[in-house]
Amino acid sequence: MNSKQIRAGAAAMTGVLLLGACGGGGPGGSGGDFTDGKLVLAILNDQSGIYKDASGPNSVKAVRMAVADYKEKYGDKAVVDDIEVTSTDHQNKPDIANTKAKELYERGGADVILDVPTSSAALAVANQAKSHKKLFLDVSAATTELTGGQCNKYTFQWAYNTYMLANGTGTTVTQNGDKKWHIIYPDYQFGQDMAKSFTEAIKGAGGTVQGTIPTPFPNDNFATFLTKAGSTNPDVIGTMQAGGDLINVVKQFNESGLKDKGINLAVGLMLITDIHSLGVDQFAGTMFTDAWYWNMDAESRGWADRFRDETGTRPTFEHAGNYSAALQYLEAVQEAGTDDADAVVGKLENKKINDVFLRNGEVRAKDHLVVHDAYLARVREPSEVKEPWDYEEIVTTIPAAKAFPPAEASACSM
Amino acid sequence: MNALLQYAVQGLAAGSFYALAALGLAIIFGVLGVVNFAHGAFYMLGAVTAAVLLDTLNLTLWWSLLVVPVLMFAFGVVVERLFVQWLLRLDALYNFLLTFGLTLVLVELVKQKYGVSGLPYKPPKALQGRVDLAGVVLPRYQLFVFLFSVAICVLVWLVMTQTRVGMIVRASTEKPELARALGINVGRWVTPVFGFGVAIAGLAGVLAAPFRAITADMGNNFAIILFAVVVIGGLGSIVGAVVAGFLVGLVEAFGQAYAPTFAQILIFVLMALVILVRPAGLFGRKEATA
Known part of the structure; x- marks a missing residue:
């Protein structure tokens, strides 16, 4: 291999780093003119x-x-x-x-x-x-x-919305006795909103947030983030990650042994597809707020x-x-x-x-x-699962009036 | 003090994993001059194959560590024979674009077949739990990843430096014309080396299955970090890739502890600094600077 090849290679590598992950696939379009009827x-x-x-x-x-x-x-x-x-x-x-x-x-x-x-x-x-x-x-x-x-x-x-998720999980978990929180959140709009909403809900319920850790997005390795969060000895670590990042957090949390020290994990946004993908045993016992559950x-x-x-x-x-x-x-x-x-x-x-x-x-x-109405849900133990996708137990129904912020608090004016 | 030690150990564990994964990338570049963008996709395929083997045939991690690299080697050979070899004589950018396209195809195919939410994976019982080394706690599985990765890296290094095959491969890399003049069939080693690089990526994927999300996209972000590792270590340098892997693991761990927002950016800052001071990377050959 000569130096020209190496230079071209170096250029290509730099290109890779600049490009980052890329999306693909064309959109499906729609056609037709609007007609009455x-x-x-x-x-x-x-x-x-x-x-x-x-x-x-x-x-x-x-x-x-x-x-x-x-x-x-x-x-x-x-x-x-x-x-x-x-x-x-x-x-x-x-x-x-x-x-x-x-x-x-x-x-x-x-x-x-x-x-x-x-x-x-x-x-x-x-x-x-x-x-x-x-x-x-x-x-x-x-x-x-x-x-x-x-x-x-x-x-x-x-x-x-983020208020519903934070209020349901943050308030209820705090009231149930896990008063000291450490929050890790992905550092973009959704994660920042969630961290803010959770902090308000936790404080409102008499809890404290000992620290918040913004993390890169997307991110694969959460080991030291979790160690750092665990080092303040919170009752519960709240994760605001979603999708694949959430799975990384949960896998590495389970691996870390923080659970043995009495530190629980609360999840900001979870969908039943996340539980299905990771396996119910990895999430068993986790509390989260759901807008609806099929069963x-x-x-x-x-x-x-x-x-x-x-x-x-x-x-x-x-x-x-x-x-x-x-x-x-x-x-x-x-x-x-x-x-x-x-x-x-x-x-x-x-x-x-x-x-x-x-x-x-x-x-x-x-x-x-x-x-x-919204629902505080608990992920079932593997032994409790009786059929495919039967992963959740509804612990409490949060009435509509309490699940969402009051109209007076809304910053909206149309 | 204990905290520092804890972060350092975590950084080394993560670093050993980066080193192993980057090894395949470095070898392929070193011998073929191919910037294999599909490395992340091969890594993903390794993890997905392990998950599928566990789900369908109940093959545990131990078996996957044996079987998957063999399958991936065969897949690498097919890819090299069908596609890569035809572009070798052209500028390196052609194979870069080829493997880039291949990545998109592989990722989409896995999405079509297995969706985007990911696949479940259970590590073997023997590797669950923690080890406590004088106050520093490490998940047992991470200790295994560390030992396994270091063993593979050492093995590859021994093969490259101590055996005839290794010498031929190194000669083909460094002085292909001279190697040919001495009667060595340089071309013969291209296919198995590519296959080997792909097998290593697949092996890293199997190792990742228990502690990372197994999704079609899992290789995208990971590949970017590996490219940084290879650039820091010096393009094509095997020792460089290993040393840089550990370095990146440490930088990431301390970044996560003390500057969380910048944990990933720091890796690229390190890369930029290395390129400024040593354009060929830490262990890169001098001619790259010419």
Whole structure:
């Protein structure tokens, strides 16, 4: 090998380091002009990346189930026959989400955009909804900004937010006796929001936060972060990591032996797909807040059985949330008799809803946050699991009024 | 003091793992001049294969440590014969782009087949628990990773320096024209060396299975760190890769303890500093600076 080759190699290596991880895959598009009498429900989410299993293509199927249920319920009386469901991949990137939302509203004829995980992407879509005066029902993004400082008339947050997660887990775990916390969080918007919300909830419940550790994202090795957090002898370490990073944290926490020293692990955001992927034994006993669980009662289970027939798997709360958002949107259109966004918003505001996903739900007019019952869940021991995906036990139902921040506290003004 | 020692031990454990994983990358670059971007994907395939073997055939970690490298070696040979060899005569960038594309394909295929949430993996009972070395606590599994990685690194070093095969490979790397003039068939060693590098990546993947998330994306971020390790150590230098692996592990551990936000950035700061002072890396050959 000569020096030219080495130089080229060095250049290529530097290129690698600059490039970083890269995304792939083209978006699925939607076409067709908007015509009166045609309704377009556009799902904009992660179809190929880390949140694909949590929501992704199966949320599209959930929305199709909602359309089928709507048609079956109203039959000839339905105000609209032609309902189109489209899906687009935003790859969790705010710039792509922004462009795609614009395209969907302007050329895709979208009457409503659904789902949109990743907070920064959801905020970009909310802006497009505002400027196009078209609806956006967010299901999978957690930032409180959507219904706070950056709220608008056309944006709704359907399933959960960081306050719900922090308040449920932070408050309850603290009240149950684990008063001293150490928090580790991924150093980006979601992680910072979560760390802040948790700290407020813990202090509100009479606990203390001994330290917070921001970590790089994404990150594989958490060994020394955990040692550092454990060295202050907290009762519990709160992890705000999500997805693959969460699995790294849990595996390395279990390995570290901190549990033997009486230090528990509380998880900020967990989806049932995380438990499924890591194995129930690794998470056993972990407490977390869930917006919905497929096996929590007969009604949910019935829907989850239908979902399984469609997809071959059990639903996450995000799948059920998308079903609910689509169904209630269609109900509001039915009531309004038009797809005019302002009329539909009018029908949604103050609506009280009980469906498969929302229990004691209400679409709050002030900030468009959909409040509903939330659940403190515990991951079952392996011996308690009686069937596939039967991983959670609902410990407490947190009533809607307590699960979400009060309307007066909202920074939203429309 | 005890805390410092604790972080140092954790850094060395992580470093041994980086050293092992970077070894394959360094060998392939050293002999073939190929910047193998797919190293992270091969690492991922090793972990995924171990998880699948455990799930379907109930093959534990011990078996996977034997079987997976063999499978990955065969896979590496196929990749080299089908693709890599045709681009060897061209600029190194061509094989870099090829392996980059290969990474995207492999990652997407695994996503299609196994989803994105990851696969479960249980370490053997014997490797669970902790060891306490005079107040410094290390998970038993990490001690195993450390010993195993060091053993493999030493073994590779012995083969390269003490055996005829090693001498031929080194001669082919350093003075290919002279080696050819002496009647050595340099080309014959290219395929097995590539296969060996891939096998090492797969082996690192198996080792990672019990303590890292097993997902299609697990190699992406990891590969970036390994490239930093190889650049710090000196392109193509096996000893350099090992020393730099430990160095990066230590920098990361102390970074996590004292400057958490910068834990990963520090690795690249170290890389930049090394390149400034020694453009060829710590153990790189001088000609690279010319």
